[in-house]
Amino acid sequence: MNSVKHIGDVVCAIIERNGRILIAQRPEGKSLPLKWEFPGGKVEEGECAPEALRRELCEELGITVAVRHPLTPVRYAYESFSLRLLPFLCEIESGEPILHEHCALAWVMPEMIDSYDFPAADIPILAEYRLLRSGRTA
Numbered sequence: 827m828n829s830v831k832h833i834g835d836v837v838c839a840i841i842e843r844n845g846r847i848l849i850a851q852r853p854e855g856k857s858l859p860l861k862w863e864f865p866g867g868k869v870e871e872g873e874c875a876p877e878a879l880r881r882e883l884c885e886e887l888g889i890t891v892a893v894r895h896p897l898t899p900v901r902y903a904y905e906s907f908s909l910r911l912l913p914f915l916c917e918i919e920s921g922e923p924i925l926h927e928h929c930a931l932a933w934v935m936p937e938m939i940d941s942y943d944f945p946a947a948d949i950p951i952l953a954e955y956r957l958l959r960s961g962r963t964a
């Protein structure tokens with residue numbers, strides 16, 4: 827039997843500003859080192875997903891966000907753990923992102939996002955985001 831540890835729900839934010847999306851690079855010492863991700867983190871007990879996302883973005887980047895549209899949750903099993911990733915479109919309400927926990931931040935053009943090395947769990951999210959955008963610009 828495959829008994830990888832399930833880490834539960836992880837929330838992540840797709841933040842757009844001036845036509846670009848904010849992505850962050852994971853530090854070397856944590857899981858999925860140096861992968862680029864949408865900022866966020868684990869939902870703690872007693873929290874709802876938007877609440878967890880606002881807390882994580884405040885801790886990680888020093889910003890407050892309005893949590894808007896949810897995208898489709900993704901379940902994924904890596905070799906050593908599994909998770910459910912809950913993405914949300916968000917908007918910065920206040921603050922300018924600063925590095926607290928990541929090793930780099932980048933504001934990228936949506937059409938460039940596929941050139942960054944994202945964790946496998948994010949691949950369906952990138953695809954859904956691409957579809958949403960194409961609907962917006964059609």
Ligand SMILES: Nc1nc2c([nH]c(=O)n2[C@H]2C[C@H](O)[C@@H](COP(=O)(O)OP(=O)(O)OP(=O)(O)O)O2)c(=O)[nH]1
Pocket residue numbers: 836837838856857858862863864865866867868869909911945946947948
């Ligand atoms: N934030 C975020 N995490 C992601 C994404 N894709 C993906 O597989 N993950 C994984 C990486 C981590 O293993 C897990 C999030 O856990 P974490 O360790 O970064 O979160 P945390 O800040 O709550 O953790 P901790 O250091 O307090 O334990 O989800 C993504 O797009 N964004």
